[in-house]
Amino acid sequence: xxxxxxxxxxxxxxxxxxxxxxxxxxxxxxxxxxxxxxxxxxxxxxxxxxxxxxxxxxxxxxxxxxxxxxxxxxxxxxxxxxxxxxxxxxxxxxxxxxx
Amino acid sequence: xxxxxxxxxxxxxxxxxxxxxxxxxxxxxxxxxxxxxxxxxxxxxxxxxxxxxxxxxxxxxxxxxxxxxxxxxxxxxxxxxxxxxxxxxxxxxxxxxxx
DNA sequence: ATATTTGTTCGTAATTTTACGAACAAATAC
DNA sequence: GTATTTGTTCGTAAAATTACGAACAAATAT
Numbered sequence: 001x002x003x004x005x006x007x008x009x010x011x012x013x014x015x016x017x018x019x020x021x022x023x024x025x026x027x028x029x030x031x032x033x034x035x036x037x038x039x040x041x042x043x044x045x046x047x048x049x050x051x052x053x054x055x056x057x058x059x060x061x062x063x064x065x066x067x068x069x070x071x072x073x074x075x076x077x078x079x080x081x082x083x084x085x086x087x088x089x090x091x092x093x094x095x096x097x098x099x
Numbered sequence: 100x101x102x103x104x105x106x107x108x109x110x111x112x113x114x115x116x117x118x119x120x121x122x123x124x125x126x127x128x129x130x131x132x133x134x135x136x137x138x139x140x141x142x143x144x145x146x147x148x149x150x151x152x153x154x155x156x157x158x159x160x161x162x163x164x165x166x167x168x169x170x171x172x173x174x175x176x177x178x179x180x181x182x183x184x185x186x187x188x189x190x191x192x193x194x195x196x197x198x
Numbered sequence: 199a200t201a202t203t204t205g206t207t208c209g210t211a212a213t214t215t216t217a218c219g220a221a222c223a224a225a226t227a228c
Numbered sequence: 229g230t231a232t233t234t235g236t237t238c239g240t241a242a243a244a245t246t247a248c249g250a251a252c253a254a255a256t257a258t
Binding site for chain 1: 114126127196
């Protein structure tokens with residue numbers, strides 16, 4: 001028998017994205033990356049008043065949530081939006097918020 | 100001199116709402132309340148596989164974030180969407196996600 | 199080869215989140 | 229009155245989050 005699912009996959013995935021968006025620094029990064037194609041983490045590090053290790057942690061969370069992706073361009077790292085998942089997030093939030 | 104603000108108020112407020120949405124149980128509640136006018140926490144407690152004290156905590160977080168509001172209808176409590184803030188969240192996310 | 203640049207990982211600490219059951223408060227039911 | 233229903237608050241514990249500096253790795257520059 002299939003289990004009674006109370007929480008839908010949609011709710012779980014939307015919550016996952018929302019959680020990743022749930023910090024001002026990560027909102028800043030997503031705002032930037034959704035408005036321009038890419039950025040280097042050095043650019044972020046210069047702007048944001050946090051330790052580079054902390055920034056790296058936030059970027060990792062965004063990567064783990066699937067919202068961004070990093071590409072090594074030695075010795076730097078170029079970050080971009082993960083378009084596929086960003087689109088999914090747009091769909092999920094549009095449905096959820098009915099906008 | 101005005102301080103250099105790196106993080107905008109919009110980013111901070113959007114992150115605040117996102118954080119509140121960042122748990123499956125809270126997404127479930129918001130999903131329900133944005134689709135119907137109100138509900139009693141007993142209805143939620145019956146559906147969701149969590150302790151009632153845990154549910155109460157989640158409801159409090161949604162209240163603290165401003166997304167819902169509770170009204171005592173003794174001996175029960177009726178919860179509704181906080182329409183004003185829900186609208187603000189809709190605007191913020193629409194702008195952020197460009198949808 | 200050595201130094202510099204860039205960013206991650208490690209180790210650590212403080213705080214927050216998530217969860218539960220027990221205790222409690224307030225109203226209704228008997 | 230006492231019992232029941234409903235939901236919050238309290239106490240507690242485990243896990244996750246946020247933050248920092250130091251150490252490290254990898255490539256480039258000198």
